[in-house]
Structures are given as C-alpha cells and as structure tokens.
Amino acid sequence: MPKVFTIIPAYNEEHTIAQVITDVQKFCSDIIIVDDGSSDDTYNIAQALGVKVLRHIVNRGQGAALQTGMECALQEGADVIVHFDADGQHDPSNIAYLIEPILRNQAEVVLGSRFLNSKFQIPNSKQISNLKSQIPIKKQIILKLAVLHQWFFSGLKVTDNHCGLRAFSRAAAERVKITQDRMSHASEILDQIARHKLKFIEVPVSVKYTDYSLQKGQKSFFGSLRIIYDFFMNRVISN
C-alpha cells in the first residue's frame, strides 16, 4: 500500500484548519501541517487533531512551507505527496483523482485545474505530457506571456489554477525544489516540471470559493505585482 502524504501549509487559519484536517483525514491518513509562523492558534488546533505539525518560527510564505512539508514527507518515506490548501477551498474527495494517475504510473506529477480547456477535457483527465517536447518555442513564449498576463489582471484565478491541488510521485518530489518562498512557487513548479521533463497530467478539480478563501487569495493588484516581481527576481538570481 503506497504511503500518501497530504501537505497543508497554513498561515493564520485557525477558523478553517480543524475542518480541513478532519475532512482530509477521510481521504488520506498521513497529513503534514506546516504552520508558517502563524500568530493565531493554528498550531495548537492542528496538533490537537493528532496530525504531524511542523512550525516555521517566522512566516516564510506558502512556497517555503510547501517545500518544508515535502522534505518532511520524503523523510517519512512518502510514495505520493499531495499539496492541499488550508483555507477550505478544496474538496478533499479530489485527492483520489489526483493520486490515481501516479498510482497507475501514468504520470509523475498531477496538477489540479479548475480551468481546464473543455477541448482537452476527456472524462477524467487529459495528458499533456512534457511541455518542452510537444509545444513549439513560440507557443511556449505565448503561454508564458499568457500566464503573466493572467497573474497581472486576475491574480486570484491563476493562483487557484496553479497553486491549489497538486500531487507528486516520490521521484518527482525529490527533483522539484521550491525556492520561491512566496506565491510564485506555482509557476516555479511548472518550470521545474518542464526542466526535469517530468511526465504530468492535469485533472479537473472542483473548488468552492467562500468569502473567506477569496479574501485570503491573491486578489489585490499589489499581490499580483509581487508574484511577477518574485518571478523575475528569481530569474536574475538563479541565472
């Protein structure tokens, strides 16, 4: 039986964390909460529920928390690692769809998407394996610009599209290293999938927006600008 770990980064989520944990526990027994320097009661609430809780002593951002969770899951011998949001926007029953292609060896990374193009949408999933080999350079550039454009004008949707639900095989999780501490880890993960030529699948997932999760998302203009800034800054530093 493969060990599936769900990583839930949480920053000041005391209102939703208990519900999210009990919901996810129905679908996945190994849960790692990464309390990202919360100033509220998130840490204690999570710990009372008997899940593994890691704590960042100061806030480092969602990307940093995910990477910490991934490293912990790998140490614990995870075969599959799932990323899940703590604000209650994801439906935990989607976890089954996310891990299925990995368990069947159809993909190394599974990305949840709410905005899957209907043209591509074969009943459950559509394989778009290997960005680099199948999409011409010109199209890649346009896609990149489209992603930037979307961040800029509708930060929330794109954050949701990339940043919510994902699953990694152990091999993929060992290769993907999130260095973008804040929100642009979402595009960084996609970059790394392409760079390491990881086989990936997108599966449609349902997301429920609550006022709470909307309020927590990257809605503001400056939030979106920050993502773009981080994205380019990382280019400068790593190259």
Add this chain to the structure above:
Amino acid sequence: MSPIQIIILVTIALIIIKTLQKYRQQAITVREFFLWTVFWLIVAVLFIFPDATQTAANWAGIGRGVDLIIYLALIFLFSALFFILVRLERLEKDVTKIVRKRALEE
C-alpha cells in the same frame, strides 16, 4: 557662498560625523569609513567648486556639470539598488533555509 551650498556642506559635515561615530562603534570597518568619507568630501568639493565639473561635462558632451553629476548619480543609485535587492533576496532564502531546518528538527 549661496544658501544651498551652506545647507549641503553642513549636511555633509553631519553625515561625516555620523560615519565617524559608526566607525567608533565598530558598525563599519575602517575601509568602509575611509571610502564613505572620501566620497562625501568629493561631493563637498564639487559643491564648493561647481565649475570643476564643467570641464568634464564639456569633454563628455553634456551641457552642464551638474547634469553630468546627476547622470552618474542615477546610474550609481540604480545599480546599487539592484545589487541590494539581489542580496536581500539571497538573505531571504538563507532565512528560509534556517527556518526550515529548525522546523524539520523540532
């Protein structure tokens, strides 16, 4: 001497005194103290003799000496800003490493 020259010179004098204090407190090295003092003295000289930059400006094909100084200052400031931002980003990544290590060891 015009009022602006006096204001600038007094400001520079204060900055140099501050720099000296920082050096005494060992907040900066002797090398840094030396470089900053020389830098501010040059700025002071340029303000006392604004015509001194005119020759350089003429040579460079720029109308006024002041313009030359402004161009150079802008280039310096923006490149300094860039390097500071890059360095800040590195620092942030280092902080994350430390925080992560602690989280995993706890």
